[in-house]
């Protein structure tokens with residue numbers, strides 16, 4: 155191991171720990187985590203593994219599809235988790251010179267438009283959204299994905315006619331189970347509320363587009379990659395465990411190549427963003443809590459809800475007092491590691507640790 159590798163490893167351990175902070179104390183995130191780490195197939199942290207995977211595939215000038223948008227009961231509004239971090243991630247993708255395209259249910263159009271403005275991005279949502287974004291800098295495309303299955307299949311066919319994206323990223327994306335039913339966290343049937351975007355995620359993956367998923371429970375598209383672990387350890391996921399009577403569980407049917415799990419999907423994607431900035435040694439790409447706060451506030455005002463249904467700037471029951479310090483810590487631990495590398499102020503420690511066979 156080199157000093158560089160040691161510092162990347164420690165940065166990743168910091169990010170993995172931060173994204174799995176458990177302010178509910180309910181144990182789900184830290185129970186999911188070993189399965190995601192095992193899937194990564196290396197000894198390394200999941201955040202670094204995911205960031206390497208994204209950086210390997212994202213290409214300047216090429217589209218990155220970001221699939222998100224979970225619609226919740228009882229108000230039938232889309233939630234903040236997934237949507238907010240996706241817009242912050244789209245900003246980073248645009249800063250890297252690649253072309254972010256959000257694929258969401260129609261319900262997310264107005265919130266996405268407001269969040270794009272808060273993130274400093276131009277918003278294109280017409281028929282030619284993908285083409286527009288490819289031509290123009292500092293912009294995000296929006297594709298409304300249908301809830302009705304036949305319409306979804308037609309939409310997939312029309313999107314596959316375009317040049318394929320270099321990467322598909324699913325964030326807190328509703329995933330149907332083996333019985334083709336979409337469930338909320340506690341096993342109720344939400345099939346009528348959700349866009350069938352997981353079908354697009356699968357279709358892209360079948361065409362060879364690299365697929366990364368971020369989730370926080372197991373009912374999100376992509377997390378089928380962790381299925382045996384979900385069945386064994388996570389409530390409502392195994393066959394016959396849902397509460398809707400479909401005979402299945404809430405575990406999604408769709409598997410991704412690379413999976414990140416976290417306490418909230420938003421923390422997972424922000425850890426990934428920080429890890430990418432670290433690997434690129436670009437401080438300007440580190441997630442900025444002030445930008446996140448602006449995007450969250452804009453999204454909540456324009457129609458996104460917190461997990462419990464409130465129109466407030468909160469994610470999965472966590473207010474800004476918890477969300478923002480965690481994002482700041484993700485960014486600042488990485489910034490400090492970059493600083494220490496540059497100044498050499500800890501070189502003697504790196505040398506000493508490596509001589510003692512760290």
Ligand SMILES: [Zn+2]
Nearest residue numbers: 396398399400
């Ligand atoms: Zn069910």
